[in-house]
Amino acid sequence: MTVIQKKKQTGDSQIAHLTPEDVEMLGIELDAIRQSVIDTRGASDAAYIRKVIKTQRSLELGSRAVLLFSIFPPAWLVGTAGLSVAKILDNMEIGHNILHGQWDWMRDPKIHSTTWEWDHATPAEQWKVSHNELHHNFTNVVGKDNDLGYGIMRVDEDQPWQPFYIIQPVWNFLNALFFEYGIAAYDLELRGALASKKTKDPEFRKQAKKVVNKIRRQMTKDYVVHPILSGPSALHTLAANFTANIVRNVWAHSVIMCGHFPEGVETFERKSIEGETHGEWYLRQMLGSANISGSPLMHLMSGNLSHQIEHHLFPDLPSNRYKEIAPKVEALFEKYGLSYCARPLPQQVYSAWHKVVRLSLPNGWLEATTRKNLPSQLGKLYKMVTGTPRERRLIQASLTREVRRLKAA
Numbered sequence: 001m002t003v004i005q006k007k008k009q010t011g012d013s014q015i016a017h018l019t020p021e022d023v024e025m026l027g028i029e030l031d032a033i034r035q036s037v038i039d040t041r042g043a044s045d046a047a048y049i050r051k052v053i054k055t056q057r058s059l060e061l062g063s064r065a066v067l068l069f070s071i072f073p074p075a076w077l078v079g080t081a082g083l084s085v086a087k088i089l090d091n092m093e094i095g096h097n098i099l100h101g102q103w104d105w106m107r108d109p110k111i112h113s114t115t116w117e118w119d120h121a122t123p124a125e126q127w128k129v130s131h132n133e134l135h136h137n138f139t140n141v142v143g144k145d146n147d148l149g150y151g152i153m154r155v156d157e158d159q160p161w162q163p164f165y166i167i168q169p170v171w172n173f174l175n176a177l178f179f180e181y182g183i184a185a186y187d188l189e190l191r192g193a194l195a196s197k198k199t200k201d202p203e204f205r206k207q208a209k210k211v212v213n214k215i216r217r218q219m220t221k222d223y224v225v226h227p228i229l230s231g232p233s234a235l236h237t238l239a240a241n242f243t244a245n246i247v248r249n250v251w252a253h254s255v256i257m258c259g260h261f262p263e264g265v266e267t268f269e270r271k272s273i274e275g276e277t278h279g280e281w282y283l284r285q286m287l288g289s290a291n292i293s294g295s296p297l298m299h300l301m302s303g304n305l306s307h308q309i310e311h312h313l314f315p316d317l318p319s320n321r322y323k324e325i326a327p328k329v330e331a332l333f334e335k336y337g338l339s340y341c342a343r344p345l346p347q348q349v350y351s352a353w354h355k356v357v358r359l360s361l362p363n364g365w366l367e368a369t370t371r372k373n374l375p376s377q378l379g380k381l382y383k384m385v386t387g388t389p390r391e392r393r394l395i396q397a398s399l400t401r402e403v404r405r406l407k408a409a
């Protein structure tokens with residue numbers, strides 16, 4: 001049974017009304033949307049990506065030049081802001097999308113998924129495997145999709161609660177600050193290698209060496225070469241580069257969280273998705289993604305991942321075309337009775353963080369807590385964190401009963 005079929009059996013599924021024929025028809029209609037873009041890809045799209053790359057390169061160069069004088073506060077501010085934007089463009093609208101092969105049809109060896117490298121701790125080659133093959137195929141499948149909770153977070157009520165989940169908001173915040181290193185670690189499958197003591201494995205060592213070399217190159221550029229070139233502004237330039245990296249990391253982490261983590265976005269069980277049809281694959285992408293509504297600037301800065309739903313349906317279409325097909329995709333959601341999750345950035349970020357906090361607590365704790373009963377609820381939480389598994393089970397059962405009673409009232 002595929003994950004979609006299983007979901008349909010559960011009572012409150014939003015796809016219970018769809019027949020297998022509906023799902024296959026949906027797939028055919030989505031294929032037609034995809035084909036309409038492929039048939040019209042051409043010179044204006046190529047001009048678009050070349051313009052974005054040129055703008056990014058000029059912005060980075062200009063900002064680094066301004067930072068040569070970063071000892072002066074206005075130069076520091078302008079240079080840091082410019083470099084932050086340049087790094088965001090490099091990773092989001094340029095790197096992520098080129099590495100998906102969105103521009104391979106141009107047959108330009110300089111703008112090609114096989115040759116592109118980006119301003120990021122993880123080498124492009126490793127990221128392509130974990131992102132294009134794992135994340136995009138196993139979207140929101142718990143335990144399979146590294147982007148979902150990065151294997152260390154509780155992302156669904158059905159995952160049993162454990163005391164260490166209580167710190168997941170802190171962990172998520174740290175992950176946001178140093179996101180590129182987090183990604184490098186997932187791409188390398190560092191956690192699994194440490195757990196299974198495979199760090200001496202020659203293949204692991206080979207890949208780890210590539211990551212270390214990439215990080216060294218990135219660090220040399222941002223924390224050695226450019227500061228030295230800045231002479232008396234060296235320390236200020238170093239601080240500016242550090243700040244720009246943090247800004248880029250937090251931005252990328254926020255956009256990615258908005259794409260798959262807000263309330264209402266579905267997750268799927270870790271089980272075989274063997275037998276999933278083409279239509280069911282599309283349906284899982286639709287249920288597992290969310291968009292950020294906003295201005296053209298928002299779309300550009302998010303690398304068009306503001307159109308995460310369209311991106312997940314068609315990861316290899318040029319990013320500048322997502323906004324044109326978005327109304328057609330949304331019309332299909334409506335036609336098939338599905339909810340198209342799109343909200344402005346602050347709302348999506350809030351929703352995603354709310355879910356991180358809610359799931360860091362035992363099921364029902366947040367719902368059953370009021371200002372009045374807060375002390376006793378905190379007492380229960382303390383017992384759940386410090387108690388035995390049996391005590392945890394008992395308190396969990398009482399929380400579940402409490403929530404059921406509240407819902408019935």
Ligand SMILES: [Zn+2]
Nearest residue numbers: 100131311315
């Ligand atoms: Zn992607």
